[in-house]
Amino acid sequence: MTIQEIQNEIIAEFSLLDGDKEMILTYIMELGERLPPMDESLKVEENIIKGCQSKVWLSTRLEGDKVLYLADSNTQITKGLISLLIRVLSGQKPEDIMTADLYFIEKIGMGQVIGSQRSNGFSSMIKQMRLYAVAYQTKLQS
């Protein structure tokens, strides 16, 4: 699926939750539980995303011309949030990740649900994921 198709799928899922904050958070936590486990050996200092209130580890690898992301967090809601980003961006080409318009975030009303402090953390996650994409793009072109 393309980044756009996945985003539309997420928007459709969240629209069923009717804007109810409790239901949305519960759903986000459930998504976190479904995130593929991250090996403990990857949960090291250099994989921690800075700028998040809770601990978030992110590791990546390039498979062919696709970027694969693995992540974990010590809090369930954060884990759910990053699982959404992984669902949209993992398995995509670096250049698509770099240029993706992540409109689903606004469409599902993420800002109001998670508040400004967690929104900053969420932005840090996206920034870090894009930085890896830039690095892989450079590698692929060289």
Next chain:
Amino acid sequence: MSTLSAPTLDITAIRQQFPILHQQINGKPLVYFDNAATNQKPESVINALNGYYSGYNANIHRGIHALAEKATAAFEDTRKAVQQFIGSREVEEVIFTKGTTEGINLVAATWGRMSLQAGDEIIISTMEHHSNIVPWQLLCEEKGAVLRVIPISESGEIIWEEFEKLLSAKTKLVSIVHASNALGTINPVQKVIKAAHAVGAKVLVDGAQASAHLALDVQTLDVDFYVFSAHKLYGPTGVGILYGKRALLEAMPPYQGGGEMIAEVSFEKTTYNVIPYKFEAGTPNIADVVALKAAIDFVNQYGKSAIAAHEDALLQYATEKVGAIEGIRLVGTAAHKVSVLSFVLEGMHPFDVGMMLDAKGIAVRTGHHCTQPLMKRLGLEGTIRASFAIYNTFEEIDTLVSALKDLAAKRKK
């Protein structure tokens, strides 16, 4: 449930005085349990602010016109109200600050710089707020002094014998919290002050969490410095009180230079104003100081003992109900506590619990509560903290309990 409430307080009528409480959050009635961070303001305080700005806003102390007179009188009336509220001998011993943090920094920067030498010791406790740790660390670093820390027990109480061992002729200051913001523990400050004075040390008490709950008489306590904030006392943000004994305040150098704090200025030599003005450089936060009097009147109207009785009953009820939920562990079980209930839900991060409670309209605080060394001692990343005030009800605690039960059940799935 209302039978458990102190008979003298009509909580329904009290709630009517707090406009902010009557709103929905996420479609549910607001349950405000973040009172240890800041409590809400009664209409009288809001009206005092409004009344000042719409009726007599003027700069104080040197104006000769009618508005300046009125503003000055209201400002100084608050000082008198604070004097009575804390039982200080003289009104000049009441200094207005920005808050508890500034009060502590003021003492560290003036009395501390003047009195400390290399090798001297300052004693604090493990349960201090960062505001009562960092100013002393900075001072110790500058002076080559040593910061010593009283250990605490599992229940969150200072270990008295260990405190006694730390006390010596080297001890110049003991700076301790009256009531812990993270655990609720009420420290035996009277005993601490007596023991510290016996070795010639001065004592600063951080009263941020105590001012709205505990009876206070600085003369009986014989405390050297007592600091607190208006906003935890149903008053406005941006105002705090530093009480200091006259002799100490007079001996201390000024904190900041500027207007108000001077007697006479020339380029050769400046002489300083008398206390309290020596420590109040610049135009003070007049409006909020004026409104603080309304907050003190509000507390006095009901009396601290009646307020404390209501809050104690709430705390006891919440302790039983929340403590009985499977998966919840209470943190801080001291025998004497203010109305702070800290806990963790096993298997769920405090942030997640806090967000889920917020979705249900319940405001609590989560995290380390600016007491990282304490959290480290307890082996925790943070806790969930519910703290109660005069306007909280037993029904609201029932709402919290039911929400926590839901979360505990979800967690087990």
